[in-house]
Amino acid sequence: MTDQLSTPKGPQAMPPVVDDAAWRAALDDLRRREKAATRELDAIAAQRRRMPMVEVTNHTLTGADGPISLAEIFDGRSQLITYHHMWNDGAEFQCPGCTGYTSQFTRLEFLDNYDARFVIVTNGPIDEALAYRRRVGNRMEWFSAAGTTFGSGVDAAPGEGFAINVFLRDGDRVYRTWHTNGRGTEQLGHSFALLDVLPWGRQEEWQDSPDGWPQRPTYSGWADSTDIAHFYGEDS
Template sequence: MTSHALPPVVDAATWERRLEALRVREKAATRELDAIAAERRRLPMVEMPDYILEGEAGPVRLADVFEGKRQLVVYNHMWCAGEEWQCSGCTGFTSQYTRLEFLDTYDARFVVVTQGPIEEGLAYKKRVGNRMTWYSTANSPFGADVGAPPDAGFAVNVFLRDGDTVYRTWHTDGRGTEQLSHTFALIDVLPYGRQEEWQDSPDGWPQSPTYSRWATSEDIAAAYGPGSGDG
């Protein structure tokens, strides 16, 4: 006997019928996501000022952050001044992206931008084993202008470059970033799901306070940072 809550056990035919009924909803959700993506491709855009960011090699224009590509995804990483460990959600989100070369085929690049000073940002990047290129907007209004002001907030922004002119085409924050993450997609197909209190789960399913199962920034540094075997 087990002390853990378990789904009901049924015969194979009953299981197949229930799975097929769920699949109808899953396929409908997929088609809705396709329609949303189609609408996203039809969004208008807004021209951006000629921002100057700080990179590892010094000041760089926003248009040059593209490094010749036409499309740019920017993850605005939360930054709290004076903290050794920054937002675990941001640290965990960006730690997923260790292979970004596939974007080359799509004429695109993915970078991290933070409000922290560039020296501190690069040191943190190394500490947690992050693989993306980092930039700082500590001396620029760029972060605040795209929904990620100092000491508050994270965001994903997408930009399109036409020559030296940069346009903002899309933005999301909060749970809108989940669709860009593979972690939740994998966890959500598990029988117990995310195991967080807010989720609608059967009685007896394991549930914990929201965020309590997330890896801390220290955990991520131990897994991917220097000395981890992967850093």
């Protein structure tokens, strides 16, 4: 890992100890806020389902087997999620955040029952992208948008950031229905959700934590791309 977990020192780094009744009362109080957040997320999802959509060009991207249209990437399904992976041509290791984030998604077959698919798109050359996929042991299917304006059109132009986009297909016509980037991508993965239920949370310096909680610079606890390759890659 890129940084070692801070070792808590003394009782100041521990939650207060109470009896069971007090603990359950505190949990009930927190649960009210958790339930309110769940209901708000349900309401947001309902609004998302009522979003209009915009037609996009049926770009020709490149996959492992050569040129492929955006509509064909759906592989017969009606819905498609794409993660636009940040890319630097020729680099041995790419963005650690993108590499670590996409390493979460190892079992996506359940989407078949929902008429949907989730793939990675990058602005890099397909041969480099596929080699990197093997190097870091990524399990998703990769496509290249190199030489097209697809990345720019979905708010993930070359040299810019990552993005998640969702599309709906009607025959050969493709429509963009949703987009997010930055911390908006967190709700689609499990890594941060698991960290957030831990007593010390993510342990990053921006978080609101009690005095004495272990904290360190933001991102410093994340696995680097080399770590991902070591854990899951072709030479692991």
